[in-house]
Amino acid sequence: MATADLIAAPSTGAVAGAEEQLPVRTNTTNQSVAQQEQQQQQNDGPAPFDIVRTYRAMLASDPDLTMPMAAIESLIEVLHATPSSTAMETVEVVKKEKAKLIASSPNPLPILAGADLFEQFLLRSLRGQTAAGTSGGSTDRVLSFEETREHLLHNQQLFARRAKEARDSIAVWGSKRVVDGRVVLTVGGSRVVNKILLHAAATNPGKYFKVIYVLDGSPRSASSVAALREAGIEVETISPAKVAYVLSNQSQINVVLVGTEVVMLNGGVISRMGTCQLAYLTKQVPGSLKRFYVAAETHKIVRKTPLADPMVIQLGVNQKDISKFANLGIDSSSINDDVLAEENEVDYTKPELIDGIITEQGIKTPDQIWQLTEDYI
The missing domain is CATH 3.40.50.10470 (Translation initiation factor eif-2b; domain 2)
Incomplete structure (x- = not known):
């Protein structure tokens, strides 16, 4: 999707990359899939996050959801289910879960389209931090990776309408x-x-x-x-x-x-x-x-x-x-x-x-x- 349709970072003065938005649908409840699974785990005992199950559940629950969109949302759920870590550790987790999701489908191309878009957003966030750290003269505030991560987690419903x-x-x-x-x-x-x-x-x-x-x-x-x-x-x-x-x-x-x-x-x-x-x-x-x-x-x-x-x-x-x-x-x-x-x-x-x-x-x-x-x- 072009720049106008990638996930928008919250504006704080002049924020670099603020025009970027990812296409993610509205979660009709106030809880993410990962949060719902955590509540279920309290009743049924702990279970590891399963991105393939999450992806398939999303497709089954919303007939209007496209496969690339479901892939993007599933990767955001990975961030919900993964404890806070360094930027590079988070990227590695996303890459690992992306590979699992791609391997699970006989036609991986729709998943690849969405997963690549999400991964590019994360990597672009990292490149923005690096550039900000070395430029010295810029007055624009670049969101830290942790801020970007928290923005994805806590404002998912704000991004959701873009795909539809x-x-x-x-x-x-x-x-x-x-x-x-x-x-x-x-x-x-x-x-x-x-x-x-x-x-x-x-x-x-x-x-x-x-x-x-x-x-x-x-x-x-x-x-x-x-x-x-x-x-x-x-x-x-x-x-x-x-x-x-x-x-x-x-x-x-x-x-x-x-x-x-x-x-x-x-x-x-x-x-x-x-x-x-x-x-x-x-x-x-x-x-x-x-x-x-x-x-x-x-x-x-x-x-x-x-x-x-x-x-x-x-x-x-x-x-x-x-x-x-x-x-x-x-x-x-x-x-x-x-x-x-x-x-x-x-x-x-x-x-x-x-x-x-x-x-x-x-x-x-x-x-x-x-x-x-x-x-x-």
């Missing part, structure tokens, strides 16, 4: 691509895509558009369709087998709009299996002016750049590798838990197939994505 505000901003930008009298094709049950479509309908009562929704069998897709219809949007559902036929024969489709799990530094995206296929089909319609857009919060940017057009397993995703025909005769029910289930598999869509990425900072071309990370790398 980002989704609201994306809805404003994305609704500009929803044209009166045209059709939007989408798939995947993306929360941010639904936000765009609902915003377009609510803020422009005179704008009449339709949606073609590809039902991929996921519960989120069905609930998304229900929400759109409840808002008065006309929605036609189709099966994945009809996508090429519909794209070729429905001339009113002008936008294909999808969400994503992560955005790579080169502007490619890792998303639900079939996204790449949909992008290819969109580009192959003869004489078409259809545009393929991806909607994503900037905290989903992972600081990795594929060297070519990779298989996702080369990027660290653990899912079945069909390139070697190694899975012939294997019952899907026997696949290990640490391998992505087929319904959760992902693919890579290269930037050349993407017309624009809709972020809270505006609609960016894929080659502009790296600029959104300049401020905190």
Whole structure:
């Protein structure tokens, strides 16, 4: 996320780095997950902090929470659960817990996006202290690492709204691509895509558009369709087998709009299996002016750049590798838990197939994505 969306340090006169903010959601209670676990431990006996359990509990308790956001919040919970220590000891603890969290997921890229952002914030705080200690002439007060740590712990609820505000901003930008009298094709049950479509309908009562929704069998897709219809949007559902036929024969489709799990530094995206296929089909319609857009919060940017057009397993995703025909005769029910289930598999869509990425900072071309990370790398 750009500088405007990183965790803001409290202002005390001129405070260096005060514009930085991390995207963290509101804790609807007055207690952190770590504090709640401590209360439970008083009843059930002591138990060590488990970042993987914390991360999964956060995702299960809030359907609107993204995986990068859950990773950031889990690492803040590490600070809740870890006794006060030196700056470098705290950073080492964060690195260790980050590694545990990444190792726990067959698709670590969303976790990596959030965890890297949080780690960069901590390291930047340290660099700010070092610079302040050697500059001598600056009148700006730089927060000590302990002050930064305490700010994270005691003001978590103040930072929380940033990520959901980002989704609201994306809805404003994305609704500009929803044209009166045209059709939007989408798939995947993306929360941010639904936000765009609902915003377009609510803020422009005179704008009449339709949606073609590809039902991929996921519960989120069905609930998304229900929400759109409840808002008065006309929605036609189709099966994945009809996508090429519909794209070729429905001339009113002008936008294909999808969400994503992560955005790579080169502007490619890792998303639900079939996204790449949909992008290819969109580009192959003869004489078409259809545009393929991806909607994503900037905290989903992972600081990795594929060297070519990779298989996702080369990027660290653990899912079945069909390139070697190694899975012939294997019952899907026997696949290990640490391998992505087929319904959760992902693919890579290269930037050349993407017309624009809709972020809270505006609609960016894929080659502009790296600029959104300049401020905190």
